Amino acid sequence: MSETATLKIWRGQDKASGHWETHAVPFERGQSVLDGLRWIRVNKDPSLAIRFSCINANACKECMMELDGETVYACTARLEPRDMTVAPLQNKKLVRDLVTEIAPPAERFVGKEK
């Protein structure tokens, strides 16, 4: 019988009015949490917002989020065949779902540049 990882994911655009969503993801040994999130986008819901660029090489450092309350890179955190809770970084301003404002202030566009 094939194993599954159960990802409980925080969704929303406002910290006060978000909700939790649970997805069962087919599990293969060696996969990352980012692999699981990308699987959900392709197979279940493409609106799930995640920030990533290099895909599992741990070069871009963009996929920071909280896994079971700990800050991790989703690309190097292993997917496991159990319940896993994934949330946006609590100490950063929320953008949407698992995406937060992580860029240095000087590199964030705010519309006052001239």
Add this chain to the structure above:
Amino acid sequence: MTAGSAIPEPLQVETDVLVIGSGAAGMYAAVEAARAGCRVFLIDRSLIGRGGATVMAQMTVAVALGAEAPDHWSYHLHDTLTAGRGLCNEPLSRLLCEEGPTCIQEMDSWGVGWARKNGRITAAFAPGHDRPRCVYVDFLNTGPAVSKTLRTVVHKTPGITRKGDLCVVDLLKIDGEVAGAAAWHAESGAPVVISAKATIVATGGLTRLYRRNSASANMGGDGYALCLRAGAALIDMEFVQFFPIGHLAPRLIGMDPIMWDPFRYKLGGRLLNKNMQDFTGRYGVPEDGKYVITRDVGTYAIIKEVEAGRGSPHGGAYLSFQHVPAEKLREAFGPVIDRLAGNGIDLTRMPVEVAPIAHYHMGGVTADVKMQTEVPGLLVAGEAVGGANGANRLSGNAITEAFVFGRQAGRTAATRAKAMKAVPAEDKAATATVDLIRSAPPKDVPNSAEMLQRLQATMSDDVGPLRTRDKLKRALGTIDELTSALGDRPFGDGGAFDMQRLDWFDLRNMLTVAGAVTQAASLRTESRGAHQREDFPEMLPHWRVNQVIRLRSEKLDITQAPASPVEVAAQ
């Protein structure tokens, strides 16, 4: 129809030089233009200096530095032209080789940390070069070190404003000239209109079109599509380089999938089939303990061995270091050996599986040696430029071209900007794109992420390293279907970090570029360098032509022009 109040009004920015893309080429261009006294607006669809190919380039940089042993740029040029199989734009290749040393020395002065031996910058040997010519930063840290160094220089150089999360949707045209760009700000969902005296596209290549690739997820050929829609020409689009020994299995995370190559040369890693036998000799290039198989030959041999039923379990070949003593492995791999252990890989006891992976694109936007495209005001830099590497790129030339072409583009853009009195008034040039960015989605949209995966599957299976007329025809059919499914209005609600809308903008570009690659590959009825046709296996003299693609009445128009005569510099 717009989505109304949900999507913010457009924001306006004015600058002298707009640089799109913040890999090595974009950052070097920004620094050069700012040093010449221009205001520079450096943007990236991802975070600054984190996406693209540079940060992923863990290997080496080719340059005729001659620090350890004699070398000259003309020897580097000779090797570059040979690898390019008669299709190189020689002036561009020459620029890359001749100015490479200056840029490498400048990067050294900025503290990148090129590996040294006895105080001199040391160079490694790589296939296709006539001598050791490839500088690097230990261990597998070249790309990250280059990115970090340039980010620091960009930060310290007055005049550069840098902003991430800006995804360019279209370039702006005013009176036949490019005058900036209209972008979608991913973080807020707002349209942003950027007016500029000169615009540099430094968005890299198209490896994201393929399922397995060695660059970042944001390199889907967007710059090619932007330039094409703005009236520029593309060249050599059929030439996609596959890296033969990309990591396949067991699952490896936290590492660059092409990391094995330098260790293979250094330690003599053996390429074996499922019976643990050497096999490249069957395809004309025995290993003989020298490990100098070029990328195109290695790719061909592995695919053919798999087709013959002698592949490894996941459909590739084995790469084995089991004959190398543990202490030698530890010495060569350094801390990398611990990261491998974390992935359950013990090289003393097991081989890994490798297979060809999309790595680089030789084709791109046509430009002269000043990096000026056919459209005034529009320049290109780095991998976005077509022609310097012909039908096959020599290993190590990608980062060199990023530096050299970036610097050159920054210089040319500054000259143009300084000669212009005022930033062109945006007028109504951005209206159509702003409306597109703000438009409400159609009802019942397909899954954008699934569409993207389907395009990658088609390109990998039917427009991969070995091509046939039937496969290419099938791919064109799928590209047409996906283009219809995409429609002309973006998906998603258009709010903050709307991934469906981002996928839509990406697919719009990726499908155009996939069409360009596939159509050019269909027309080229021969095999040359990275373009291999199983139904036309020979390289034919009358195909020493470059295929040039333009957009006419929203259709791709392909013409053929004889490749520039190559006169190898004698030294």
